[in-house]
Amino acid sequence: MRVALFITCLADVLYPEVGKATVRLLERLGCTVTFPAEQTCCGQMHTNTGYQRDAGSLVRHHVDVFSRALDTGADAIVAPSGSCVGSVRHQHAEIARNLGDPVLAARADAVAARTFELSELLVNELGVTDVGAYFPHRVTYHPTCHSLRLLRVGDAPLTLLRAVGGIDLVELPDADQCCGFGGTFAVKNADTSTAMLTDKMSSVAATRAEVLTAGDASCLMHIGGGLRHQKRPARAMHLAEILASTREHPAELVTA
Amino acid sequence: MTRAYLGMPRGTGDLQGDVPFPKAAKTALADTQLRRNLGHATATIRAKRLRVVGEVPDWEELREAGSQIKQQVMARLPELLCELESNVIARGGQVHWARDADEANRIVADLVAATGAHEVIKVKSMATQEIALNEYLASKGISAIETDLAELIVQLGHDRPSHILVPAIHKNRTEIRDIFLAEMDSVDADLTDAPADLAEAARRHLRAKFLSARVAISGANFAIADTGTLGVVESEGNGRMCLTLPKTLITVMGIEKVLPSWQDLEVFLQLLPRSSTGERMNPYTSTWTGVTPGDGPEEFHLVLLDNGRTAALADEGGRAALHCIRCSACLNVCPVYERTGGHSYGSVYPGPIGAILSPQLTGMTGGHDPNDSLPYASTLCGACFDACPVKIDIPSMLVRLRTEHVELAGPRTVEAGTMRAMRWVMSSPRRFRLAGRLSRLGRLGVRRGRPIVPMPPPLSGWTASRDVPVPQGKTFRDWWLSEHEKGGQQ
Numbered sequence: 001m002r003v004a005l006f007i008t009c010l011a012d013v014l015y016p017e018v019g020k021a022t023v024r025l026l027e028r029l030g031c032t033v034t035f036p037a038e039q040t041c042c043g044q045m046h047t048n049t050g051y052q053r054d055a056g057s058l059v060r061h062h063v064d065v066f067s068r069a070l071d072t073g074a075d076a077i078v079a080p081s082g083s084c085v086g087s088v089r090h091q092h093a094e095i096a097r098n099l100g101d102p103v104l105a106a107r108a109d110a111v112a113a114r115t116f117e118l119s120e121l122l123v124n125e126l127g128v129t130d131v132g133a134y135f136p137h138r139v140t141y142h143p144t145c146h147s148l149r150l151l152r153v154g155d156a157p158l159t160l161l162r163a164v165g166g167i168d169l170v171e172l173p174d175a176d177q178c179c180g181f182g183g184t185f186a187v188k189n190a191d192t193s194t195a196m197l198t199d200k201m202s203s204v205a206a207t208r209a210e211v212l213t214a215g216d217a218s219c220l221m222h223i224g225g226g227l228r229h230q231k232r233p234a235r236a237m238h239l240a241e242i243l244a245s246t247r248e249h250p251a252e253l254v255t256a
Numbered sequence: 257m258t259r260a261y262l263g264m265p266r267g268t269g270d271l272q273g274d275v276p277f278p279k280a281a282k283t284a285l286a287d288t289q290l291r292r293n294l295g296h297a298t299a300t301i302r303a304k305r306l307r308v309v310g311e312v313p314d315w316e317e318l319r320e321a322g323s324q325i326k327q328q329v330m331a332r333l334p335e336l337l338c339e340l341e342s343n344v345i346a347r348g349g350q351v352h353w354a355r356d357a358d359e360a361n362r363i364v365a366d367l368v369a370a371t372g373a374h375e376v377i378k379v380k381s382m383a384t385q386e387i388a389l390n391e392y393l394a395s396k397g398i399s400a401i402e403t404d405l406a407e408l409i410v411q412l413g414h415d416r417p418s419h420i421l422v423p424a425i426h427k428n429r430t431e432i433r434d435i436f437l438a439e440m441d442s443v444d445a446d447l448t449d450a451p452a453d454l455a456e457a458a459r460r461h462l463r464a465k466f467l468s469a470r471v472a473i474s475g476a477n478f479a480i481a482d483t484g485t486l487g488v489v490e491s492e493g494n495g496r497m498c499l500t501l502p503k504t505l506i507t508v509m510g511i512e513k514v515l516p517s518w519q520d521l522e523v524f525l526q527l528l529p530r531s532s533t534g535e536r537m538n539p540y541t542s543t544w545t546g547v548t549p550g551d552g553p554e555e556f557h558l559v560l561l562d563n564g565r566t567a568a569l570a571d572e573g574g575r576a577a578l579h580c581i582r583c584s585a586c587l588n589v590c591p592v593y594e595r596t597g598g599h600s601y602g603s604v605y606p607g608p609i610g611a612i613l614s615p616q617l618t619g620m621t622g623g624h625d626p627n628d629s630l631p632y633a634s635t636l637c638g639a640c641f642d643a644c645p646v647k648i649d650i651p652s653m654l655v656r657l658r659t660e661h662v663e664l665a666g667p668r669t670v671e672a673g674t675m676r677a678m679r680w681v682m683s684s685p686r687r688f689r690l691a692g693r694l695s696r697l698g699r700l701g702v703r704r705g706r707p708i709v710p711m712p713p714p715l716s717g718w719t720a721s722r723d724v725p726v727p728q729g730k731t732f733r734d735w736w737l738s739e740h741e742k743g744g745q746q
Contacts (some may be wrong), residue, residue: 009682012732013692014725019732035736041682046675048636050658054679061683091655149638178591182635189633190717191282195291195595196635197721225722228705 001126002032004066004074006115008084008217009041011238015217021244021251022080022118028244029128036069044087047095049184056099059092063104066111076125077115080240082147082215085117090150117147118240119156119215129159135245136166137253140209140234142200142223144216145178157215157239164242170207174199181222197226204234210253215239267564267617269357269387273602276629280600281592290426290597297425301588304534305643312530321523322646326579329514330569336481336514337560343484347546349556354508356563357387363559364389364473364506365396371504373398373471379488379495380404381475382420382582383508383561385604389473400473401465403494405458412439418598418606420584421532426597429454462494472498472553476509477581478524479558482517486558487543489528491535496542505544505553510561512569512578524581527645532583564617573656577613579646584609586640586650592633601633602626608640612653620657622664631657692731699726 003026011018026033043058066077079085089112096105122128141161147153161169180186180196187193200223204212212227212234214220224236235253245251273280284290309315329336341351354360368376376393378384378400390400390411402411406424410417413435417423424432429449436443436454440461447457474495476486486507488495499505515521529538547556569575587593587607598606603614611630620628631654640650665672681687701708705723710716718724730738 007732009688013695014727016727016729016732016735020735023736035733035740037733037737037741038685040685040688043682046679048655048658049671049675050631050655050660050662051672051675051679052659052662054675057679057683090652145635145637145639149642176639178635178637178639180591180635182637185632185635187714187717189278189281189592190714190720191278191285192592192596192633193635193717194721195285196591221725222722225705225718225725228723229721 001030001075002034002073003121004069004077005033005035006039006042006066006077006079006084006088007035008079008081010221011080011217014221015238018080018217018238018240021238021240022078024249025131025240025244026078028246029122029126029131031126034069034074036065038065042084042087042092043095044084044091045183047087047091052095052098056095059095059108060104062088063092063096063108063111066115067107070111070114075114076121077111078118078121079115080118080215080238081217082117082144082151082153083218085115085120086146086150088112088115117151117153117215119147119160120151120153122243123156123159130163131160131243133163133243133245134165134247135242135251137210138168138170138208139211139213139242140170140172140204140207141175141239142172142179142204142212142214142219143175144214144219147215148176153215160239160243161213165247167242170209172212173203173206175203177203179219179223181219183218186222193222194226197222201226201230201232205232209234211242212236213239213242264567264570265355265562265564266567266619267356267386267614269563270385271564271603271605271614271618271627273626275602276624276626277596277600277602277633278629280602280626281596281633284596284600289428291595293426293428294594294597297422298588298594301422301534305531305585305588308530308534308536312526318523318526319645319647322527322581323579325515325520325523326576326646329512329516330575330578332516333511333514333569336516337511339481340479340484340514341560343482344546344556344558345484347484349484349546349558352557352559354559354561354563360387360508360559360561360563361389361392364508365393365398367504367506367557368393368398368471369396371471373469373504375465375469376400376471376473377465377469377498377502378402378407379472379474379498380407380423380490381473381508382604383475383510384473385417386510386563387508387561389508401462401469403462403465403498404490405455405492405494408458408462409435412436416599417604419587420582420605420607420609421587422584426599466494466497466501469498469502471504471506472502473506473508474498476507476513477528478521479509479514480516480518480521481514483545485518485543485545487521487541489525489538490540490542491533491538493540496540499542499544500552503553504555504557506557506559508559508561510563511565528581528583531585531643531645564619567619568613568616571616574612574616574653576648577609577616577653579648580609580613581646583645585643585645589639589643590634591637591639592635596633601630603630608634608650608654609648612650612657615657620661620664622661622666628661631661689731689733692733695727695731702726
């Protein structure tokens with residue numbers, strides 16, 4: 001399968017290791033990975049903060065770049081983020097319609113139909129559940145809200161994690177509770193966000209996991225930033241980094 | 257998207273607080289007793305709801321039916337309301353139309369005054385909370401006595417409700433006992449905080465009121481247009497006492513509560529109790545149609561309340577907020593509500609539904625008004641949408657209202673400027689790549705996860721509780737280009 005990587009602006013700039021891990025993992029599974037270098041940002045932050053007009057030009061750019069990728073041979077588009085895929089799938093066409101551009105909306109729908117979050121692509125499109133990973137650590141998984149409720153990825157990430165060699169996977173209490181990130185919510189409502197973060201960190205601590213993983217670098221930036229701020233032992237790592245880890249090339253336990 | 261519906265009344269009354277949500281939330285978050293009470297209560301109701309919803313095999317079909325019936329009602333609202341009016345009148349009732357809170361309050365106060373009563377008993381009602389009826393009646397020398405146990409607790413405690421269904425959710429048993437001891441006449445000084453003892457104390461307190469009251473005031477969970485029937489669902493039976501004992505009954509109902517026929521009620525009587533109290537069926541369902549000589553009230557008045565609903569109805573993308581059946585499932589699953597409580601929202605409608613309904617009823621200004629802050633009081637986690645029995649897509653509506661707020665605020669705010677600048681950078685691959693490289697300089701300003709120079713608001717909100725991310729090595733795209741496509745662009 002030829003897969004075009006939609007890296008997301010956050011992983012591109014702040015968490016390049018997440019992107020490298022995604023590439024290594026997909027290439028190991030026999031995919032041909034391309035990176036449309038013209039891509040920038042899906043516009044989710046603008047959209048969700050109320051700046052639909054600004055988001056509109058980013059949506060147009062995203063649709064242009066990834067339509068071209070699909071036209072030039074990519075079978076699918078993958079992003080290591082439930083949230084950004086959620087925006088592509090549930091917001092892009094509507095923004096185009098709201099801004100009076102039905103042609104762009106139709107193209108956005110076509111791009112969205114071929115855009116997948118990483119665990120969706122692996123389990124549902126590639127039909128893989130054991131990616132041959134090895135990660136001998138105690139891990140707990142936080143299902144991010146947009147993966148859980150917008151994309152309905154269901155058990156796909158846990159199915160992948162259960163098959164990882166050496167892993168000690170422990171259930172996160174109250175896993176389906178939001179971590180409190182919410183994009184600009186974290187700064188506009190910083191106190192409430194912190195109260196939610198505190199409860200999430202307590203749940204993580206209760207598992208005695210070394211690693212908290214999730215499918216979104218944004219939520220991990222928030223929870224991981226909180227864990228480090230409080231000097232807690234658990235680190236945040238993206239799902240892609242665990243799945244890319246092998247006996248030969250083990251992932252370092254660095255914070256995502 | 258900007259709406260300007262001249263001539264349509266906007267919601268007035270108790271629909272907006274005094275301070276923006278983040279500020280009110282900060283105060284609430286500092287109250288650890290409140291956090292414990294709410295955490296315990298919402299977790300209990302959440303578990304009950306999941307259990308009883310899980311046992312209904314066609315729950316999703318019921319939700320869809322509820323949603324479609326409400327869509328149909330909104331599409332036919334004027335016609336259904338006229339049908340309801342004529343059927344209520346045909347059965348001996350009287351119908352009054354109120355544009356806003358002031359008008360509704362005046363109508364009710366005049367009706368009570370005409371009976372000569374100085375005291376009325378009340379069935380729990382969100383519509384009368386919304387228009388702040390009790391306060392208005394008090395200003396006219398009429399005391400309104402809440403008969404729902406939790407509303408009574410709130411009233412005796414000189415407090416405000418903080419939840420649609422469980423108005424005293426922010427109080428625990430001991431706090432309730434203390435309120436009863438301080439405020440109830442002839443209460444047993446040895447009253448314990450056992451639920452049965454508290455209920456018994458309330459029962460004794462209220463019984464005398466039920467038997468002496470000449471006027472009752474209620475809201476309505478629904479009205480059936482083709483028969484002119486009104487209905488209330490409740491748990492305690494106090495409502496039925498109010499609806500049957502007094503000589504005069506006055507019902508204040510939001511215009512969106514009308515349903516075409518009895519058959520539609522079947523859907524909502526399944527959806528509502530399971531979503532609200534987590535029960536298969538509510539203990540009391542009372543319905544009444546006009547007046548019946550020798551049985552129940554001799555006089556019945558229906559006050560149909562607009563108070564911003566027509567304006568919400570006129571907004572195609574926003575009218576689904578009017579589908580709400582006030583079950584409060586969205587409050588119980590909301591991680592923001594669970595931590596901040598209902599008072600932080602200012603309006604009588606708190607939680608996710610309040611965050612969309614209150615600003616739609618009152619309108620927003622684009623400034624720093626409290627209701628302009630409500631659409632931002634959510635992480636867009638989506639738990640409310642999943643729980644809503646009539647499938648209101650609250651997260652999408654929150655985003656719509658944020659967009660409306662931003663358009664009202666105009667392009668001159670600092671935030672708008674920042675967003676424009678970010679859009680400018682992000683709409684060009686070259687500028688974006690350069691910005692990614694420049695971000696590497698950021699690590700110079702960070703030591704052990706903390707910025708060396710304190711961050712100004714709003715960024716200080718991030719750094720207060722989280723380390724800042726420090727970019728390591730090259731950006732992904734620079735790494736990719738150096739690895740895969742020597743020499744730059746593809």
